Amino acid sequence: MAASSADREPFDLAAAVRDAGFSALVTAGLAFPILALRAEQDMSNRLVLQERWSWMLIAAAIVFVGRLAMIAWQARPRAEAPAAPAADKPATALATFLSKVIAPAGLAFLLIFPFVSLYASGAAGSLKWIDNYGIQILIYVMLGWGLNIVVGLAGLLDLGYVAFYAVGAYSYALLSTTFGLSFWICLPLAGILAAFWGVILGFPVLRLRGDYLAIVTLAFGEIIRVVLINWTDFSNGYAGIAGIPRVTFFGVPFVDGEGGFANLFGLEFSPIHRTIFLFYLILALALLTNLVTLKLRRMPIGRAWEALREDEIACRSLGINTTNTKLTAFAIGAGFGGFAGSFFAVRQGFVSPESFTFIESATILAIVVLGGMGSQLGVALAAVIMIGGTELLRELEWTKQIFGPDFDPAQYRMLIFGLAMVVMMIWKPRGIVATRSPSVFLKERKSVSGDLVKEGHG
Amino acid sequence: MRWRTDPLLVVEHLTMRFGGLVAVNDLSFDVGRGDITALIGPNGAGKTTVFNCITGFYKPTEGRLALAREGRATREDVAALTQSPTRNKRFAEGDLYLLERMPDFEISWKARVARTFQNIRLFQGMTVLENLLVAQHNPLMAASGMTVLGLLGAATYRNAEKAAIDKAKAWLEKIDLMDRADDPAGELPYGAQRRLEIARAMCTDPDPALPRRAGGRSQPERVARPKQSPALHPRRPRHVGPADRA
Ligand SMILES: Nc1ncnc2c1ncn2[C@@H]1O[C@H](COP(=O)(O)OP(=O)(O)OP(=O)(O)O)[C@@H](O)[C@H]1O
Ligand SMILES: [Mg+2]
Numbered sequence: 001m002a003a004s005s006a007d008r009e010p011f012d013l014a015a016a017v018r019d020a021g022f023s024a025l026v027t028a029g030l031a032f033p034i035l036a037l038r039a040e041q042d043m044s045n046r047l048v049l050q051e052r053w054s055w056m057l058i059a060a061a062i063v064f065v066g067r068l069a070m071i072a073w074q075a076r077p078r079a080e081a082p083a084a085p086a087a088d089k090p091a092t093a094l095a096t097f098l099s100k101v102i103a104p105a106g107l108a109f110l111l112i113f114p115f116v117s118l119y120a121s122g123a124a125g126s127l128k129w130i131d132n133y134g135i136q137i138l139i140y141v142m143l144g145w146g147l148n149i150v151v152g153l154a155g156l157l158d159l160g161y162v163a164f165y166a167v168g169a170y171s172y173a174l175l176s177t178t179f180g181l182s183f184w185i186c187l188p189l190a191g192i193l194a195a196f197w198g199v200i201l202g203f204p205v206l207r208l209r210g211d212y213l214a215i216v217t218l219a220f221g222e223i224i225r226v227v228l229i230n231w232t233d234f235s236n237g238y239a240g241i242a243g244i245p246r247v248t249f250f251g252v253p254f255v256d257g258e259g260g261f262a263n264l265f266g267l268e269f270s271p272i273h274r275t276i277f278l279f280y281l282i283l284a285l286a287l288l289t290n291l292v293t294l295k296l297r298r299m300p301i302g303r304a305w306e307a308l309r310e311d312e313i314a315c316r317s318l319g320i321n322t323t324n325t326k327l328t329a330f331a332i333g334a335g336f337g338g339f340a341g342s343f344f345a346v347r348q349g350f351v352s353p354e355s356f357t358f359i360e361s362a363t364i365l366a367i368v369v370l371g372g373m374g375s376q377l378g379v380a381l382a383a384v385i386m387i388g389g390t391e392l393l394r395e396l397e398w399t400k401q402i403f404g405p406d407f408d409p410a411q412y413r414m415l416i417f418g419l420a421m422v423v424m425m426i427w428k429p430r431g432i433v434a435t436r437s438p439s440v441f442l443k444e445r446k447s448v449s450g451d452l453v454k455e456g457h458g
Numbered sequence: 459m460r461w462r463t464d465p466l467l468v469v470e471h472l473t474m475r476f477g478g479l480v481a482v483n484d485l486s487f488d489v490g491r492g493d494i495t496a497l498i499g500p501n502g503a504g505k506t507t508v509f510n511c512i513t514g515f516y517k518p519t520e521g522r523l524a525l526a527r528e529g530r531a532t533r534e535d536v537a538a539l540t541q542s543p544t545r546n547k548r549f550a551e552g553d554l555y556l557l558e559r560m561p562d563f564e565i566s567w568k569a570r571v572a573r574t575f576q577n578i579r580l581f582q583g584m585t586v587l588e589n590l591l592v593a594q595h596n597p598l599m600a601a602s603g604m605t606v607l608g609l610l611g612a613a614t615y616r617n618a619e620k621a622a623i624d625k626a627k628a629w630l631e632k633i634d635l636m637d638r639a640d641d642p643a644g645e646l647p648y649g650a651q652r653r654l655e656i657a658r659a660m661c662t663d664p665d666p667a668l669p670r671r672a673g674g675r676s677q678p679e680r681v682a683r684p685k686q687s688p689a690l691h692p693r694r695p696r697h698v699g700p701a702d703r704a
Contacts, residue, residue, distance in 0.1 A: 310581035319567030453583030
């Protein structure tokens with residue numbers, strides 16, 4: 001916004017009031033149909049228009065004051081402005097230190113997480129924590145890491161990533177229900193099939209750039225979903241595929257009685273065993289994604305991806321076949337999406353096209369952008385915030401005490417969430433981890449400021 | 459004056475039109491092997507366009523660009539290659555490439571033509587060292603067994619990477635940027651960025667006849683002028699040296 005110009009100029013009250021007035025006017029315009037007018041049904045089922053001008057004025061007033069405060073804050077005198085780069089150094093040093101600590105600490109926490117929650121809230125209570133939080137977040141961590149290869153490293157804006165997730169899920173669903181193949185065979189197959197579809201999509205699409213690429217990938221995501229809906233013979237349409245074989249402990253099913261997992265290990269049967277196993281499974285898959293990505297980043301192909309994001313023309317002048325380079329990014333990213341998809345199918349036991357809507361692609365992309373494009377740690381943190389945050393916001397029962405029993409907090413979940421995202425992106429426009437760590441170094445690894453790193457253009 | 463006896467690049471009737479605008483009109487010239495050749499002209503004369511045609515970033519509207527990587531290009535060989543549907547061929551006299559038939563990345567990779575850009579194009583968010591390693595992508599890619607061997611940690615790849623880093627170091631020494639190797643390229647001052655861009659181009663192993671001879675006596679310069687500006691009177695040669703900065 002006007003932030004950069006306001007940075008240097010002294011505070012000009014007239015201009016600030018004008019700016020804030022304009023923002024308030026825009027707010028009033030937006031609020032007019034949403035807040036000022038409200039249609040309600042009366043006793044005889046007629047629609048009556050309620051006018052709530054005060055709401056509109058309050059919204060406009062809040063924006064006016066807020067904007068004014070923001071401009072004033074940006075224009076506050078800052079004597080040490082030229083010294084900013086120097087002041088940056090300890091901050092990045094702190095960031096690198098934190099990233100050195102956060103990753104191992106997070107991993108250690110994840111390893112003991114199921115048992116901690118089991119201990120803390122019992123078998124029934126911990127189901128929610130392990131399943132709704134643990135597994136759910138880890139799926140998105142994995143998807144975020146997969147998409148990070150395409151968007152964060154190679155700089156290709158892919159708005160249809162969910163298509164590969166769907167391919168993976170349906171691969172396992174169909175292969176297991178039709179041919180009775182086990183999960184452990186289907187898992188790699190699902191990844192290969194998704195990668196294959198990544199290449200199929202890649203060939204015609206990768207000559208496009210930027211917005212055009214985004215639109216076509218978006219369309220591809222929708223096409224896959226629409227095909228799954230309409231090709232009933234193949235995918236059973238809206239009804240989806242049920243009765244997908246559940247995960248086994250390398251062949252030992254999680255069932256009660258003779259031959260089951262609990263029986264084999266002399267435990268008392270509990271559904272939590274399967275959930276815990278699923279948790280470790282997705283943790284392993286996510287860590288595999290991370291490991292491969294980290295290794296690839298240090299390979300020529302990974303460097304070529306990042307170079308592609310920085311400057312495609314320079315890449316070609318250095319003899320890099322950019323089409324192949326983009327295709328590999330697409331295929332590998334898609335492959336991990338496929339792995340995650342087959343995990344999704346084995347966890348749910350049911351797949352339907354409903355699970356693969358555009359909002360999923362948008363969420364995964366938001367995780368990558370929020371995390372800081374290209375940063376593995378950032379993406380993981382962003383997934384925790386995004387998915388954990390939306391889950392936590394479901395539990396806003398206490399707000400009823402403030403707004404009265406008629407207040408339904410679940411309805412405001414997305415609103416709060418959206419606001420949080422906006423604030424986040426203003427506060428940290430380059431994402432949570434805004435620095436890039438070089439793939440190779442001679443003397444010391446200095447992280448590269450996010451301002452220098454490009455976002456890619458197609 | 460090697461361009462008469464041993465031409466490296468033979469440009470004939472090169473024409474580039476952008477819609478109605480004729481940027482280069484029927485340009486022909488030869489570049490001698492080992493010569494330093496500069497292309498000069500006033501702003502908008504079409505210098506950058508010529509370089510973009512030679513390096514494959516534009517497909518020329520008309521014309522032939524024959525490059526003899528090794529040995530000599532005889533008139534008959536060029537004619538024979540033009541007749542054939544392929545883009546390059548080994549002849550008794552030399553290894554010939556028709557650049558107008560090749561995509562840009564192959565001109566760098568196969569025909570070994572290196573270039574820099576009028577507006578520096580570094581990978582700004584990558585370090586100086588990384589920039590020089592990206593330039594060695596193709597040999598490293600082969601050494602990593604298309605990434606598979608590299609992922610498995612094969613010794614061949616590790617050695618190749620070490621060699622690549624050594625080569626990068628040698629160039630860093632030459633361009634006097636050794637102590638900035640781990641800094642992002644975008645943070646270098648302009649002059650250093652320009653030197654880095656040249657070093658990066660050199661790391662692609664361009665044909666030994668193409669680079670500027672570091673410190674060597676400069677050869678008599680041959681200046682080719684785009685024909686559409688015959689009245690051209692250069693005050694001083696503007697793009698001498700690795701003239702392909704356009
Ligand atoms: N991609 C393009 N599309 C349309 N016109 C172009 C394109 N590239 C160059 N031109 C036009 O072709 C002409 C030659 O431009 P070119 O950039 O080759 O000149 P130049 O000799 O490099 O100039 P300078 O000395 O300013 O670098 C100019 O009129 C320019 O506007
Ligand atoms: Mg130019």
